[in-house]
Structures are given as C-alpha cells and as structure tokens.
Amino acid sequence: MDAYDLKTLLDAVKSGAISPEEAEHKIRWPEPFEKVGEYATVDHHRRLRCGFPEVIFGLNKTAEHVEGILHAMKRQGEGCLVTRVAPDAADRLKRAFPEGEHNPIGRTFRIRREGPEPPKLGVVRIVTGGTSDLPVAEEARVTAEAWDCDVALVADVGVAGIHRLLGRLDELQGADVLIAVAGMEAALPSVLGGLTDCPIIGVPTSVGYGAHFGGLAALLGMLNSCSSNVVVVNIDSGFNGGHVAALIARRAAMARLGRTPQEGIAPDGASKGDGASARPQRHGLGDLS
Helix, strand or coil: CCHHHHHHHHHHHHHCCCCHHHHHHHHHCCCCEEEECCCEEEECCHHHHHCCCCCEECCCCCHHHHHHHHHHHHCCCCCEEEECCCHHHHHHHHHHCCCCEEECCCCEEEECCCCCCCCCCCEEEEEECCHHHHHHHHHHHHHHHHCCCEEEEECCCCHHHHHHHHCCHHHHCCCCEEEEEECCCCCHHHHHHCCCCCCEEEEECCCCCHHHHHHHHHHHHHHCCCCCCEEECCCCCHHHHHHHHHHHHHHHHHHHCCCCCCCCECCCCEECCCCCECCCCCCCCCCCC
16 A cells, blocks of 8 residues: 555545445555564565565575565565565576566566556666666666656766767656766766756666776765766665665656645546646756757
8 A cells, every 4th residue: 555545545434435444454454564484574564654665685585585575565466576686586486476577687576566557757767887787777777667667778878988978868858867877987977967957876886897896986986976966875786776766756757747745646647636647747958969
C-alpha cells in the first residue's frame, strides 16, 4: 500500500463504501514486518512510509535466502528488486520466478508490481564515461525504472573524446536529473554540470589503473567538482544514484501536475480528482549550443 492506495482507502471509508473495521484490517495486513526463517525480517510497510518497497541487497546472501525473501514480498503484491545478484542466485531466481527480469550486466533481478503498469513520473537520463562503467549504470537504470521513471542511457561519451558527448546533448533534453557514471579521473559530472541546468548525481566507479585506488580518485574528483549542480553517492553505488534520481524526478513531475507526493497519481495516469496527465511536460536544459 502506497500513499495513493491509503488515500483511496480513507476516501472509501468516508463515502461509506467500506466500514472502518474493514479499513483497519487492510491497513494492518500485511503486518509491518514478517520474519522469514531465521535469516531475514521483511519490512512490508516500507512503501507506505517511504514510497518505495524494500530492496534486497543480494551480495553475501545465499540463493535460498534471496528466494525466501522474494516469496514473502511477492505474496503481498509488491514489486521486488534485488541488486548485486550472483550468477548462481540468478539461475535459481529465474526458475522460481519465471516472470522476473534478470539484468546480467547490472546484476539485478526485478519482479514487477501486480496490476496495471503505473504512469511514468519524471525524466532520468544516465550518462557513462566508458563502456566499463555499464554495470553500475545498468543498476541505476533498473532502479529508476522500477520507481516508475522515464529512463534512458547514453553510454561511452567520456571526456577522452568529448565530441561524443557534445554530439548527443539533444538526448538529454527534458531531463529532471542526470546520473553521471564514471571512473578514472571522473571528469564527466563536471562537464555535464557546466552544460545543463538540472541536478547531476555523480556515481564514481572502481574503474581505472593503479592510482585510481579502487574508485577513490573518482570519488574525490567528483566531490571536488567546480560545477555547483553536482552531488555524489558512494563508489559503484548505482542503486543509490538511481534511487535518489527517482526521488528528485518524481517530485519534479508531481510539481508540474500541481500535486504533492502524498496525494499520488491514479493507476491510469491521471492525478486524482482532476484528470491531469501524469506524463511530465518536456522542458529544455537551457542553451546547450
């Protein structure tokens, strides 16, 4: 149950369509959390509190543990996202959940939420310095898409051949937020920040030769960006980059609709009560010439 579901339920109580007792049962079930074996406690109310369901960090979890957690989440009709999925775990999950979507590059496994596809809210564009940055970029892409954003990827346009980036700036038009994924010296976010008027989320990667120190050089380079619209998440943290980008983009889309995140959007794409389209109006990034 998210904010829109809760408001719909309260409206039904107000109109007399359901009783207060029925509404109480719907709110209390599922329970706020569920114990799964002796290895996990699943937070079923994460979406109600935060707008997004719990995400499973697959690293160091056995395939059996990930499967058990997914079964608990899927029973509640939640969309499920697993990050850092090992190949053996991915094989087991694909057999257990044939409807799931495995991204071997981004190392993610996603099960979509039951019911109609929600409207796209907010525009996120992801830019990578090189092809070697794609695993982190794909993790960011899958995350932002799971949070119902309009997402596209522009790959391998780093500053070593900056004409590649300049030739594709039109693909970044209309973005509410950009995610810049880069290793080495990680100059890409600074360049993008000097060309655009939207927030840039820098995601440093552990790509490079010895003196990059496992991504530390990229992290420090991004933190020291002279472009004032650049903020940074942790090394190789595509999930965090995608998640924060989605939060920004969704709020921008809701503002264009004259809504608050708490008011929500109907499943058919209309904002509740006024029929406005949830598709954001495209807007430019300023003069990119």
